[in-house]
Amino acid sequence: MFPEDIAPHIIPDPSGNLRYRCLGCEAEHSIEKLLYTCPDCGKVLLIEDGDFDRLKEIPGPVWRRIFDYRRMLKVPAMKGIYRYHEFIGPVLPLSSIVYLGEGHTPVVEANGLLQKKAGIRFFYKNDGQNPSASFKDRGMASAFSYINFLVNTGKVSDVLAICASTGDTSAAAALYAAYLKPHIKSAVLLPHKKVTPQQLSQPLGSGAAVFEIPGVFDDCMKVVEALADGYNVALLNSKNAWRILGQESYSYEIAQDFDYDMAGKVIVAPIGNAGNITAIMSGFLKFLEAGVIDSLPKIVGVQSEHANPVFQYYRETDPQKRRFQPVTVRPSVAQAAMIGNPVSMPRVIHLVDRYNAAAGRDRVFFVEVSEQAIMDWELTANHNGHIACTHGGESLAGLVAAMAAGRVSADETAIVDSTAHALKFAGFQDMYFTDSFPPEFGITPDPAIANTPELVRPDDLEAVPAPGAPLEGEAFDRFVNRTAEEIARRLNLKRL
Numbered sequence: 133m134f135p136e137d138i139a140p141h142i143i144p145d146p147s148g149n150l151r152y153r154c155l156g157c158e159a160e161h162s163i164e165k166l167l168y169t170c171p172d173c174g175k176v177l178l179i180e181d182g183d184f185d186r187l188k189e190i191p192g193p194v195w196r197r198i199f200d201y202r203r204m205l206k207v208p209a210m211k212g213i214y215r216y217h218e219f220i221g222p223v224l225p226l227s228s229i230v231y232l233g234e235g236h237t238p239v240v241e242a243n244g245l246l247q248k249k250a251g252i253r254f255f256y257k258n259d260g261q262n263p264s265a266s267f268k269d270r271g272m273a274s275a276f277s278y279i280n281f282l283v284n285t286g287k288v289s290d291v292l293a294i295c296a297s298t299g300d301t302s303a304a305a306a307l308y309a310a311y312l313k314p315h316i317k318s319a320v321l322l323p324h325k326k327v328t329p330q331q332l333s334q335p336l337g338s339g340a341a342v343f344e345i346p347g348v349f350d351d352c353m354k355v356v357e358a359l360a361d362g363y364n365v366a367l368l369n370s371k372n373a374w375r376i377l378g379q380e381s382y383s384y385e386i387a388q389d390f391d392y393d394m395a396g397k398v399i400v401a402p403i404g405n406a407g408n409i410t411a412i413m414s415g416f417l418k419f420l421e422a423g424v425i426d427s428l429p430k431i432v433g434v435q436s437e438h439a440n441p442v443f444q445y446y447r448e449t450d451p452q453k454r455r456f457q458p459v460t461v462r463p464s465v466a467q468a469a470m471i472g473n474p475v476s477m478p479r480v481i482h483l484v485d486r487y488n489a490a491a492g493r494d495r496v497f498f499v500e501v502s503e504q505a506i507m508d509w510e511l512t513a514n515h516n517g518h519i520a521c522t523h524g525g526e527s528l529a530g531l532v533a534a535m536a537a538g539r540v541s542a543d544e545t546a547i548v549d550s551t552a553h554a555l556k557f558a559g560f561q562d563m564y565f566t567d568s569f570p571p572e573f574g575i576t577p578d579p580a581i582a583n584t585p586e587l588v589r590p591d592d593l594e595a596v597p598a599p600g601a602p603l604e605g606e607a608f609d610r611f612v613n614r615t616a617e618e619i620a621r622r623l624n625l626k627r628l
């Protein structure tokens with residue numbers, strides 16, 4: 133079976149000493165209670181493992197083989213993000229882990245034409261191939277596994293999971309909560325008319341209580357925070373540090389998929405509430421510290437010009453002069469990232485400093501891109517065999533912008549995050565194809581990419597079939613032949 137040095141580590145036992153660490157006053161708090169902000173100073177938290185050093189007792193090359201052998205396991209709890217159990221949720225027994233198929237999303241190399249257009253070798257990591265069709269499932273699997281653990285051990289009961297969302301968080305939260313019925317119920321708050329119909333259908337279909345709130349996401353977030361502060365609810369936004377732990381799996385998977393060789397690699401991801409970029413940095417830092425990887429990849433965080441507070445902050449090159457300023461967002465096709473006051477900003481500031489310090493040079497960069505570039509690159513990617521969502525377009529536009537700014541060079545290899553599935557944002561594709569974007573987006577379709585269906589109904593046909601009224605005999609033959617001829621004419625097909 134498994135080699136002798138690996139076998140004892142294949143199935144992990146609960147271990148570690150997780151605790152919340154406040155990024156404001158540095159206080160530590162027990163994880164026995166669900167906390168979202170520091171009870172002492174109100175600032176955001178991260179979860180640390182007080183016994184992290186025990187992981188260094190296993191040499192990096194052995195960790196790599198442990199993860200590689202774990203790929204062969206048929207234990208559901210170890211099939212998703214908890215392949216990296218010791219780095220994500222070491223205190224959890226496998227019996228509490230909720231696995232709905234999240235994680236281990238495909239890494240797909242861009243085809244030759246697209247790489248040529250972008251001017252660099254790159255891969256998409258398709259996080260839209262998670263169960264609720266976005267990366268948010270990674271964080272939810274972690275947060276809900278922990279809540280499930282609290283339920284199983286009698287520490288909490290009748291949990292109401294609540295979140296504010298630009299669409300995908302609520303889809304993911306509602307899915308995991310529905311799976312854990314009857315112990316957990318969910319309620320989601322969405323900005324009215326600011327999520328796509330596909331995204332709205334998801335929490336509705338999962339049976340969550342769905343509330344639409346006037347305003348934008350930042351307004352919803354304040355209402356949810358008031359609920360979390362004043363009532364007995366479990367907050368599932370990325371303010372919840374358990375979400376960050378689960379999303380670190382994105383980095384671990386990339387490391388493993390590229391044989392733990394991060395030299396010359398560039399990770400590109402969109403930024404909204406900044407939970408994802410936080411997790412990506414934290415994940416690579418933990419793997420570096422444990423010796424699983426020997427160098428840190430470059431990271432490029434991308435924002436739309438219409439929602440760019442993180443980009444604005446880092447535009448100031450003198451760290452002493454940087455001041456965080458929330459922005460008023462404008463409509464964006466990268467709608468899930470349309471956030472002007474990211475909750476995780478203090479985490480970003482903390483981790484960018486740590487990341488650059490650990491690398492010994494600047495390794496995290498931020499770029500902004502236009503709405504036009506987001507749509508053009510999304511559709512160009514999808515024209516070349518990808519399933520990028522608008523945020524996947526934003527990432528690719530960001531890679532191209534980072535190259536133009538000299539942050540990334542053509543001899544590097546990029547891994548570009550498509551954070552959701554294209555289908556969730558089909559409405560924006562439709563606006564592009566029918567040239568019907570409201571003016572505030574500032575998007576003009578490129579006729580070379582626009583695509584609309586053509587109705588084929590030759591004028592000389594007296595009868596065509598209709599639902600419930602099929603054609604028969606000669607009329608049917610004539611319909612088939614004339615329609616085929618018409619399509620052949622439009623496609624310029626040659627007769628055999």
Ligand SMILES: *Cc1c(COP(=O)(O)O)cnc(C)c1O
Nearest residue numbers: 300404405406407408468551552
């Ligand atoms: C949530 C989300 C983002 C933004 O991620 P943050 O962690 O909020 O920065 C980007 N793309 C999609 C599809 C999302 O659902």
Ligand SMILES: [Zn+2]
Nearest residue numbers: 154157170173
């Ligand atoms: Zn504090």
